[in-house]
Amino acid sequence: MRSWIHHSRGRVLRQAVTGRHELGGLYEDMLTRQGFEGRDAYLYRRSEPTAWRHAEESAANRNYDGRLLEPTDRGSADGVPLRLFHNPHLSLHVSRRSANMPYSVRNTDGDELYFVHEGTGTFYTEFGPIPYEPGDYVLVPKGITYRIRPAGPENYFLVIESTEELGFADTGAFGRRAPFDPGLLYVPSPALDELGDGRDEDGQWPVRVKLRGERATIVFDSDPIDVEGWSGDLFPFKMNIRDYRPVMSDRIHVMPSAYAVFATSTFMVGNFLPRPFESAPDSEPFPPYHRNADYDEFTFFHNGTVLGVPIAPATMSLVPQGLHHGLPAELQEQLAKKLKPGDRIDSEVVFVDTKVPLTPTPDAEAVRRTDQEAGQTGKAAPAPSAG
Numbered sequence: 348m349r350s351w352i353h354h355s356r357g358r359v360l361r362q363a364v365t366g367r368h369e370l371g372g373l374y375e376d377m378l379t380r381q382g383f384e385g386r387d388a389y390l391y392r393r394s395e396p397t398a399w400r401h402a403e404e405s406a407a408n409r410n411y412d413g414r415l416l417e418p419t420d421r422g423s424a425d426g427v428p429l430r431l432f433h434n435p436h437l438s439l440h441v442s443r444r445s446a447n448m449p450y451s452v453r454n455t456d457g458d459e460l461y462f463v464h465e466g467t468g469t470f471y472t473e474f475g476p477i478p479y480e481p482g483d484y485v486l487v488p489k490g491i492t493y494r495i496r497p498a499g500p501e502n503y504f505l506v507i508e509s510t511e512e513l514g515f516a517d518t519g520a521f522g523r524r525a526p527f528d529p530g531l532l533y534v535p536s537p538a539l540d541e542l543g544d545g546r547d548e549d550g551q552w553p554v555r556v557k558l559r560g561e562r563a564t565i566v567f568d569s570d571p572i573d574v575e576g577w578s579g580d581l582f583p584f585k586m587n588i589r590d591y592r593p594v595m596s597d598r599i600h601v602m603p604s605a606y607a608v609f610a611t612s613t614f615m616v617g618n619f620l621p622r623p624f625e626s627a628p629d630s631e632p633f634p635p636y637h638r639n640a641d642y643d644e645f646t647f648f649h650n651g652t653v654l655g656v657p658i659a660p661a662t663m664s665l666v667p668q669g670l671h672h673g674l675p676a677e678l679q680e681q682l683a684k685k686l687k688p689g690d691r692i693d694s695e696v697v698f699v700d701t702k703v704p705l706t707p708t709p710d711a712e713a714v715r716r717t718d719q720e721a722g723q724t725g726k727a728a729p730a731p732s733a734g
């Protein structure tokens with residue numbers, strides 16, 4: 348049950364996140380527990396909370412140029428994705444596969460959720476082929492054999508591997524058909540691979556099994572993708588972000604957890620997608636400054652701008668738990684002057700919020716932007732966060 352115990356002391360807004368002009372120059376700063384679902388406090392302070400002069404590296408928000416990543420599967424059909432961030436429950440990888448897999452894969456360690464940033468092609472799975480295009484989430488549950496056949500050389504996948512079964516986030520309060528209609532999931536029908544791909548130089552069918560963190564190969568004399576029929580409630584599927592209809596409010600800024608799509612007990616994956624700005628007279632179009640005390644916030648920038656500020660596609664950011672972030676006040680003022688009723692946010696961002704801190708790998712740190720490159724210059728970058 349929600350806590351009914353709320354105290355207010357000193358100068359505060361009558362209702363948080365509304366009518367900030369009443370603050371007479373104070374900054375609204377949100378501290379939250381359990382993501383956005385636990386206890387919270389809004390602090391009204393004199394100085395911009397992100398206007399630090401200097402932060403030591405371990406206490407800094409992080410920004411990465413994902414276009415510079417070179418997973419081995421970009422240059423070689425035999426290659427693999429590049430691991431970038433991890434905790435005991437999940438790992439985030441990037442794949443830039445440029446050619447057909449001359450093998451099949453099976454992950455026995457966890458579910459794999461592919462977000463397609465760039466490219467088209469097909470996931471051949473035991474359950475049937477799943478065509479992919481930008482904006483798709485392709486979920487391959489643990490233990491399923493598949494291979495990827497790109498239609499062209501330029502592909503870019505963000506891959507989220509979860510040790511716990513990935514399910515849909517609880518959006519029950521919105522009704523069964525919002526924020527997306529489950530009938531729009533693409534569920535494959537069995538089809539044998541007419542091209543007979545997935546073979547090695549000897550014409551055999553290797554399956555690379557990921558097993559307790561290691562890869563081991565099982566070689567078959569026949570294609571392991573040989574299913575002619577399947578029945579059950581366990582299967583791979585895809586959905587596209589165009590079919591996700593963000594729920595919003597005209598009068599109050601809705602917190603990111605409302606946009607969660609997938610969830611486990613330790614993290615959620617969701618998306619910030621195009622929608623109108625809040626435009627009711629006392630509403631605020633920008634989220635408050637924020638410290639997420641119990642969750643790291645990772646974002647992957649797919650497309651668009653952040654409130655009009657150009658952001659390079661495949662930019663990634665990591666805000667460690669408990670650190671301040673938020674849109675710089677100067678930028679908020681500039682944008683607020685230009686905003687007209689009906690103006691829309693145009694960004695397409697995938698986020699992963701994790702209860703257990705994420706550790707970046709050296710491969711991720713190699714493409715980390717400096718504060719200057721990230722536009723932070725002593726203040727918070729316009730991280731593609733909605734709260």
Ligand SMILES: [Fe+2]
Nearest residue numbers: 637639732734
């Ligand atoms: Fe946040």
